[in-house]
Amino acid sequence: MPPAVRFGVNYTPSEGWFHHWLDFDLDSVRADLDSIAALGVDHVRVFPLWPYFQPNRSLIRERAVGHLVELVDAAGERGLDVNVDGLQGHLSSFDYVPAWTRTWHRRNLFTDPDVLDGQAAYLRTLAAALAGRPNFLGMTLGNEVNQFSAGPHPDPDRATSDQIDAWLERMLAACEEGAPGRTHLHAEYDATWYQDDQPFTPAQAARLGALTAVHSWVFNGTAQRHGRTSVPSEHHAAYLIELSKAWADDPHRPVWLQEVGAPAPLVPAEHAAAFTEATVANALDCPGLWGITWWCSHDVSRQLADFPELEYGLGLLTNDRRPKDTARVLARAALAARQGARPAPAPRTTALAVPSDPAARSACAPGGPVFDAFFRLVADGARPTTVLDTRAADPAHLAARGITEVVAPDRVPTAPPGSRAAREGTRP
Template identity: 65%
Template sequence: MGANYTPSQGWFHHWLDFDLDAVRSDLDALVALGLDHVRVFALWPVFQPNRSFIRPRAVEQLGHLVDAAAERGLDVAVDALQGHLSSFDFVPSWLRTWHRRNMFTDPEAVDGAARYLETLAASLAGRPNFLGMTLGNEVNQFAGPPHPDPDPCTYEEAGRWLTRLLDVCERAAPGRLHTHAEYDAVWFQDGHPFTPAQAARLGRATTLHSWVFNGTAQRHGHDGTATVRLAEYLIQVATAWADDPARPVWLQEVGAPAPLVPPEHAAAFATATLDNALTCAELSGITWWCSHDVSRELADFPELEYGLGLLTSDGAVKPAGRAVAETAARLRTGPPRPARRTTALVLDAGDAGTAPHRSVCAPGGAFFEAWVRLAYQGVRAGAVLADRARDAAHLEGRGITEVVWPSDVK
């Protein structure tokens, strides 16, 4: 149980005025909540302002942050290609305007990103509390609409990009939790070049970003079954695409966005969401978004981004922070007891590799709404791809004894 670290002073711009004492204070506050890890974000233009130059001072500061976390018993996962954070894009100048090139397909651009990832991973490889690299935060949003200036690619090109950069991380820091992270277009948007199969089969774990502002809370309300079980649902969808039924799933981002989740209901939402996610045997970790609120001194954020923290920007614990701390305390006393999911809903998104009809998984889609109806009926359903629905060995290996098609759920 951990948090995505949003520094209380300066947000992610803190790399420009790095203050290790302020970082230590923030980390102390997270330890006081009973958390055991943080996910941290290196701003790409700050760390690699030129394609052939990675700033040694920035790499050194990242190491100091990881060491400060180790002193407090915190593990650290590091995101490199930032990329996209809270509605702002941080892309180095050597990819934009006069030097415009596609980050996913231009050979020199990919070489530059690989060099950057290799440098960060190698610098951290000897630190025992370094969990691993995530390539970047929701980098798939650059690959197409609704991004205003996309870097288009095909699903084959996206797959090659992911494979190459994950391999670079593995060579630089062998055996660590190297992953990639996408926003939910990867599961929901027909034609999106990053695919569910890539999310569930490449890297050491599947990462999920569960945000109820994707249409779920709008359709089902802040405390509807679909809303408080969205994270659980996404874990089951991800498991359906995995080749290994035991592949770990990391709930890498989950939060309570106002006003869809009113602030007075944030604690109840957090408790219900986490309790439902913890019924999933595949779940390996939860990282709440985010540690600290964004200071109101910073301008131009979408309103919901200012209040997502477990703590305020001046360090006061919020109701959601207390709820997460209570869940962390329960987990320290004993592991969760996953539900036995003997019923699986059949997920037919077309070809399993490209998922041309994956919008059936989105809020309002046939698969999504059928899974929610089963949930209303008290069924903790799993999910199975249509091409595996009659594979007796696959079903037996997952403990599935009943297969249900969405059209059969009344």
């Protein structure tokens, strides 16, 4: 584990959004990175758009790769490390997949041999181009690529969990071949933890790659059910961090809160700073946290059309690079982490048993018995974690994680009317 929890941002260019790769302006990028570095964070996560970089299966554009290298170097000049997402993939409600996988050339993203060859070559090329840069952290395979594999996507690329296993292992190996020894990982949206028919499973998330990544968004039903200031909303990121640990084979596997943000209108702009402060504080109370990377750096320009309304205002900085109150909250937390002002969190000794069967993972989703029981415990003042039901009686596993008590969800009392748990929105 690093000496302190790392703080960073998902870099959304202030000019042109991710379409900036089409007419790359290094001076604009440098100005963006200056405004990010001024927050005191230590890393950025960046997003080359896959169709722009590999428009043909056998063509990986050297100029585009060169622009990525320039961005990474500019970040390094400002003291920022860089994680690079490869297969973009899906961003802010838009899909970015190359034409050689769609319509007349329709081929499955996870199982077609030619597509897999092209993906592996692309990831290997990006990683190799950056392997010599000291501030290159490593590759994330892509942004929430699991959304392509099942509903509610309107045209999913269906695959079995075994096929996804093979896909993940091959793509992670390609990254390692390109840049040996770096922190290569994969990252999915929360359907991996919550959706019964998702072929991307919690076990894959918690066991493959250098660390576990979680993406926390309270527009998944949490804020709608409980409100922005409720225990479930303010602790949702911490819940996903602790939920992920149930499936990890390594009891000390680090977890990266790789995406989290304050989405309007569920979290109105005037309340975003308070939500940010609570979310960060609660995540920092999770042992084994590698880092927090906020979504996102800069607002989306109103000159760009057709984004969902919430996407325009998620930035820590405005479109003209001015910091918002949320940026100041994150900057204070990053400063406190660098100064060692917050002690490492104590182990979480109470664990909630969760179903090991991935076909039952909806029990962990908003409204499910595990979700509701977890937050009843939190509202009662406990600091719960989770453990698989198949490991709940394994003394060696429990001891390695510091767990002294295991509780079944149906054994957690329902909050009586008028109690703190009932007042704070955790009654099912």
